[in-house]
Amino acid sequence: MTTTSRQMILGMHLGTGYGSQANAWRAPGVDPAAYTDIEAQVRYARAAERGTIDFLFLPDNLAITPSMGEGIPQATIDPVVTVAALARETSRIGFVVTGTTTFNEPYNIARQYKALDVTTHGRFGWNAVTTADPAAAANFGQTIAERPVRYGRAHEVIQAVQALWGSWGEEAWTRDKDSGRFVDLDQVRPVGLRGEYIASQGPLPIPPSEQGQPVIFSAGGGEYGLTIAGRYASGVIGAAFTIEDARAQRRAARQAAHRYGRNPDEVKFFAGLMPLIGSTVEEALARRRHLDEVSAPRRVPYLGAMLGLPLEPEQVDRPLTDAELADARPSGFDPRSQRALEVARQGWTIRDILAHGVIDYHPTPVGPPCVVADYMQEWFEAGACDGFWVSPDVNEDGIDTFVDEVVPILRERGLFHEDYQGTTLREHLGAPAQYGLDPRVWQEAS
Amino acid sequence: MTTTSRQMILGMHLGTGYGSQANAWRAPGVDPAAYTDIEAQVRYARAAERGTIDFLFLPDNLAITPSMGEGIPQATIDPVVTVAALARETSRIGFVVTGTTTFNEPYNIARQYKALDVTTHGRFGWNAVTTADPAAAANFGQTIAERPVRYGRAHEVIQAVQALWGSWGEEAWTRDKDSGRFVDLDQVRPVGLRGEYIASQGPLPIPPSEQGQPVIFSAGGGEYGLTIAGRYASGVIGAAFTIEDARAQRRAARQAAHRYGRNPDEVKFFAGLMPLIGSTVEEALARRRHLDEVSAPRRVPYLGAMLGLPLEPEQVDRPLTDAELADARPSGFDPRSQRALEVARQGWTIRDILAHGVIDYHPTPVGPPCVVADYMQEWFEAGACDGFWVSPDVNEDGIDTFVDEVVPILRERGLFHEDYQGTTLREHLGAPAQYGLDPRVWQEAS
Numbered sequence: 001m002t003t004t005s006r007q008m009i010l011g012m013h014l015g016t017g018y019g020s021q022a023n024a025w026r027a028p029g030v031d032p033a034a035y036t037d038i039e040a041q042v043r044y045a046r047a048a049e050r051g052t053i054d055f056l057f058l059p060d061n062l063a064i065t066p067s068m069g070e071g072i073p074q075a076t077i078d079p080v081v082t083v084a085a086l087a088r089e090t091s092r093i094g095f096v097v098t099g100t101t102t103f104n105e106p107y108n109i110a111r112q113y114k115a116l117d118v119t120t121h122g123r124f125g126w127n128a129v130t131t132a133d134p135a136a137a138a139n140f141g142q143t144i145a146e147r148p149v150r151y152g153r154a155h156e157v158i159q160a161v162q163a164l165w166g167s168w169g170e171e172a173w174t175r176d177k178d179s180g181r182f183v184d185l186d187q188v189r190p191v192g193l194r195g196e197y198i199a200s201q202g203p204l205p206i207p208p209s210e211q212g213q214p215v216i217f218s219a220g221g222g223e224y225g226l227t228i229a230g231r232y233a234s235g236v237i238g239a240a241f242t243i244e245d246a247r248a249q250r251r252a253a254r255q256a257a258h259r260y261g262r263n264p265d266e267v268k269f270f271a272g273l274m275p276l277i278g279s280t281v282e283e284a285l286a287r288r289r290h291l292d293e294v295s296a297p298r299r300v301p302y303l304g305a306m307l308g309l310p311l312e313p314e315q316v317d318r319p320l321t322d323a324e325l326a327d328a329r330p331s332g333f334d335p336r337s338q339r340a341l342e343v344a345r346q347g348w349t350i351r352d353i354l355a356h357g358v359i360d361y362h363p364t365p366v367g368p369p370c371v372v373a374d375y376m377q378e379w380f381e382a383g384a385c386d387g388f389w390v391s392p393d394v395n396e397d398g399i400d401t402f403v404d405e406v407v408p409i410l411r412e413r414g415l416f417h418e419d420y421q422g423t424t425l426r427e428h429l430g431a432p433a434q435y436g437l438d439p440r441v442w443q444e445a446s
Numbered sequence: 447m448t449t450t451s452r453q454m455i456l457g458m459h460l461g462t463g464y465g466s467q468a469n470a471w472r473a474p475g476v477d478p479a480a481y482t483d484i485e486a487q488v489r490y491a492r493a494a495e496r497g498t499i500d501f502l503f504l505p506d507n508l509a510i511t512p513s514m515g516e517g518i519p520q521a522t523i524d525p526v527v528t529v530a531a532l533a534r535e536t537s538r539i540g541f542v543v544t545g546t547t548t549f550n551e552p553y554n555i556a557r558q559y560k561a562l563d564v565t566t567h568g569r570f571g572w573n574a575v576t577t578a579d580p581a582a583a584a585n586f587g588q589t590i591a592e593r594p595v596r597y598g599r600a601h602e603v604i605q606a607v608q609a610l611w612g613s614w615g616e617e618a619w620t621r622d623k624d625s626g627r628f629v630d631l632d633q634v635r636p637v638g639l640r641g642e643y644i645a646s647q648g649p650l651p652i653p654p655s656e657q658g659q660p661v662i663f664s665a666g667g668g669e670y671g672l673t674i675a676g677r678y679a680s681g682v683i684g685a686a687f688t689i690e691d692a693r694a695q696r697r698a699a700r701q702a703a704h705r706y707g708r709n710p711d712e713v714k715f716f717a718g719l720m721p722l723i724g725s726t727v728e729e730a731l732a733r734r735r736h737l738d739e740v741s742a743p744r745r746v747p748y749l750g751a752m753l754g755l756p757l758e759p760e761q762v763d764r765p766l767t768d769a770e771l772a773d774a775r776p777s778g779f780d781p782r783s784q785r786a787l788e789v790a791r792q793g794w795t796i797r798d799i800l801a802h803g804v805i806d807y808h809p810t811p812v813g814p815p816c817v818v819a820d821y822m823q824e825w826f827e828a829g830a831c832d833g834f835w836v837s838p839d840v841n842e843d844g845i846d847t848f849v850d851e852v853v854p855i856l857r858e859r860g861l862f863h864e865d866y867q868g869t870t871l872r873e874h875l876g877a878p879a880q881y882g883l884d885p886r887v888w889q890e891a892s
Contacts, residue, residue, distance in 0.1 A: 025621070025628060032621035032628075036564045036653065038534070062553070064634075064651045071629035073651045078561035084530030085565065088484070105549060107508070107585040115524035118482045119531065139553040141645025175471070175478035180740055182471060182478075183517035188510075199587025205510045205519045207482065294626055 008380050008415055009268055009387030009429060011057045011096060012048040012399060014082075016073050017041055019398055020274055020361075020391035023291045025072065027394040034396075036077055038085045044395045045086040048093055051403030052420055054428040055094035055125065057237065057389050058082065062103060063135035080112050087120040094425030096125040096217050096235065102150055103131060103140045106160035107200050113214050114165050114206045122211030122424035126161075127237060128228065129219055130154050149197075151224040156195035158216065158232050159437055163191040165213035166436020167203030183207075189436075211424035212433045221249055230256025231441055234431040235268045237389060241335045241363055246271050246384035261440040268429055271385035272362030273376070276355075276393060277401050281367040288355040288366075291393065296351050299359060303350065306330065306337040306359070316351045320344050336360075362391060369405035376406075377415055454826050454861055455714055455833030455875060457503045457542060458494040458845060460528075462519050463487055465844055466720055466807075466837035469737045471518065473840040480842075482523055484531045490841045491532045494539055497849030498866050500874040501540035501571065503683065503835050504528065508549060509581035526558050533566040540569045540871030542663050542681065548577040548596055549586045552606035553646050559660050560611050560652045568657030568870035572607075573683060574674065575665055576600050595643075597670040602641035604662065604678050605883055609637040611659035612882020613649030629653075635882075657870035658879045667695055676702025677887055680877040681714045683835060687781045687809055692717050692830035707886040714875055717831035718808030719822070722801075722839060723847050727813040734801040737839065742797050749800060752776065752783040753790065762797045766790050782806075808837060815851035822852075823861055 017034050018024035025032050034040035048056055061074035076082040079097040086095070095116070099109055109126075117124035130150040131137070137144045144150070169187035176182075191202030218228040219237040229236050236253045240246035246269070254264035278284030289296070297313035304311030308329035309320070320328070325345055330337035340358040348356070357364025365375040379385055392398025410416035422428060463480050464470035471478050480486035494502055507520035522528040525543040532541070541562070545555055555572075563570035576596040577583070583590045590596070615633035622628075637648030664674040665683035675682050682699045686692035692715070700710035724730030735742070743759035750757030754775035755766070766774070771791055776783035786804040794802070803810025811821035825831055838844025856862035868874060 023626070026623045026626060032623050038565050064649060071631050071634060071651070077564060077652060078558050080526060081530045081558060081561040081565060084527045085534055088531055088534050103551060104554065105551075105586055108550065108554070112524050112527060115527040118523060119484050119527060135647070138645075138647035140551055141640065141647075177472045177478050180469070180472060185517050188517060194587060201581070201584035201587075203510060205517070206523060 011055045011389040013391040019394040021393045024394040042089045047399040060098040092420045094123045098127040100131040101154040101157040110161040110164035117209040117214045122209040125215040127217040153197040162437040164204040173207035211426040226256040229253045230260045243384045268386035273388045274362045274364045274391045275372040276366045285355045373409040457501045457835035459837040465840040467839045470840045488535045493845040506544040538866045542571040544573040546577040547600040547603040556607040556610035563655040563660045568655040571661040573663040599643040608883040610650040619653035657872040672702040676706045689830045714832035719834045720808045720810045720837045721818040722812045731801045819855040
């Protein structure tokens with residue numbers, strides 16, 4: 001066994017509960033009612049914890065969007081309800097839950113997230129996002145504001161939430177039965193924040209957790225996204241298809257943290273990963289072909305657009321011809337096009353090109369567990385990320401497979417811990433303790 | 447054993463988790479950290495379920511108010527988080543959770559409450575209230591609007607929430623793996639409600655629960671409160687100090703339901719009750735004296751005001767003199783004054799008068815379990831209520847005492863069921879099934 005000083009941090013994407021593939025709910029062994037069945041989510045959470053995964057990542061979605069096709073939800077039934085239940089059945093794994101700053105009142109989310117942080121004994125993190133989906137806005141009787149307004153509100157909401165989290169000082173909760181002093185009110189501070197978009201007086205009547213207060217994650221880069229990552233985030237949920245792109249994203253997040261007076265190491269960058277695992281490449285592809293049996297033909301025209309070729313659904317079971325391969329030009333509009341062409345040149349049928357996950361939302365190493373581990377090692381050692389958020393194709397067996405087959409290889413190579421090193425999410429992330437709004441942000445805001 | 451055709455329905459008030467007395471957290475055997483300890487709440491929920499109590503009632507509070515004295519919270523750490531955890535450890539008891547219509551977006555609460563209804567397999571109810579506390583408003587950067595505005599918003603929020611709950615029709619969730627049809631989109635209806643205060647497009651991506659959708663409770667009477675009770679409520683959380691007042695409140699709620707085209711029996715009225723149980727009256731009083739040891743003197747002046755007498759804290763350990771009893775005049779401003787005078791005339795010390803709970807928020811029968819059962823029987827048979835919401839003084843042993851000592855007497859008298867008769871809260875309440883906004887309300891609104 002070799003060791004390196006730096007080890008990767010891993011998150012597991014819980015998604016809708018079914019898995020990251022749209023047809024995961026139809027996969028063999030999957031209960032199609034798992035969406036509403038907390039027992040199923042408990043199985044998945046326990047499988048991830050068995051693998052000492054650092055955190056579960058729960059996305060969120062505030063509308064049924066047209067892209068949902070057959071009406072398949074894009075998130076768990078409700079992240080807060082789901083985490084509150086999973087907290088009962090796990091003891092070490094963290095939870096990173098997406099919640100929008102656009103349609104929530106800071107007091108309400110500050111309370112629920114802090115309640116989860118306290119009842120999980122310090123295992124909670126908030127992925128603070130903005131929402132730009134008009135269908136979501138319509139569910140709140142609103143329209144989507146311009147980006148500066150959305151992010152202006154996001155900063156105010158995050159600052160108010162962090163300040164509310166710090167309402168009860170570190171030692172405020174005396175709960176001394178003898179003296180009758182339940183809380184030391186001298187250590188309870190109102191918030192009194194009033195911004196352009198929101199305001200909250202506070203205090204929030206919840207004591208600190210074992211990690212003080214939840215950590216903040218952010219997702220999405222760009223100039224605006226980086227102001228969130230730089231000021232508040234302990235983790236960034238990234239999306240990149242190449243090592244170069246991931247390194248650039250990670251560097252930008254670290255620079256943003258530095259710009260706001262923080263140590264760049266306080267911000268961990270997580271690359272997305274959708275491994276397709278089988279004992280051989282062919283077995284892995286067969287698994288995916290089965291999942292995509294119906295949907296693959298519908299995706300052929302889009303693959304064609306990526307390659308600059310007019311491809312039709314009925315051509316799904318043939319490889320590209322030599323003439324087509326010669327004519328193919330990867331689209332500059334889709335960063336996945338280059339890999340799609342590389343896979344096509346290996347002679348696979350169009351169905352198998354698609355089965356390689358070339359139009360998935362994240363990179364998809366395909367094959368035996370060591371292929372996935374190699375891939376992760378290469379990215380990690382190239383400085384492309386501090387860890388990964390892993391999206392199993394089908395949760396029911398995909399989490400077990402990753403935990404039982406990939407995690408041991410990573411451990412053997414010294415790339416991943418043998419066991420949890422701490423009990424809180426901040427400890428898992430190496431994030432410093434915090435009580436209330438970061439003083440560096442206070443300073444800047446005042 | 448005698449039987450009556452009508453049996454009472456019982457709720458158990460979970461409160462802060464400690465119990466209804468402000469000093470419950472200091473009582474012997476109570477963990478002063480129970481506020482944040484879900485394990486403690488689980489014990490209480492299981493105790494209530496062992497007694498086949500129909501539902502747990504969780505109040506809510508959106509601010510630390512000055513009346514909180516030493517900063518003791520007035521509600522659980524978060525009702526949604528608490529119920530999601532308790533749902534895992536119980537299987538039959540219902541949950542009635544208070545949530546304000548004033549500072550919540552209908553889409554957010556519709557989603558969380560429906561998620562809880564689905565994951566509890568149809569055991570959820572929403573106590574839909576308005577908030578008039580300025581400290582709560584300040585936590586949302588607002589001030590308290592006039593009553594017509596608060597209730598105007600309340601009606602819109604409840605209607606939007608009920609409509610969102612009905613988004614997926616009764617048979618919409620096909621989840622058919624063979625055909626690949628996850629949901630029958632023909633049975634998924636948008637909501638498209640736009641009112642004066644809120645709007646929501648919908649649909650909400652959550653299927654019906656075993657009871658279709660949650661029931662609505664309301665609290666608070668008056669002209670405005672009765673429009674909520676009459677239109678939507680399956681249960682009313684009442685507060686009355688006399689049978690006459692309770693009968694009047696119950697009659698008003700039933701008449702309101704009739705006025706809105708509903709069967710008055712659809713609305714169950716629950717009287718509040720704070721039993722003080724001991725094997726003798728003296729033992730019960732001793733329990734309470736211990737709880738109030740420090741706070742009793744502070745309450746003496748208020749007791750004096752109730753009786754029209756100038757009483758001072760240092761007089762707490764003497765009875766009223768004959769001259770005082772002759773001079774005493776029950777205050778017309780506090781409905782508890784008459785009973786306070788009756789207790790005083792029995793010759794108790796002021797401390798013991800207070801220990802009778804004469805300035806508690808609900809009637810407090812004092813003594814052996816049969817006294818409590820007699821009291822409940824009298825109210826129930828007088829038509830003062832359809833059942834009670836019971837507030838134990840201290841949850842840690844108070845729920846067990848009620849379940850083990852009062853419930854068996856009620857059962858023996860045929861006043862309370864021997865076991866749960868159904869699995870859903872609607873079944874416990876005898877509430878009719880509902881999918882979406884009640885058509886009688888739709889008709890009226892359109």
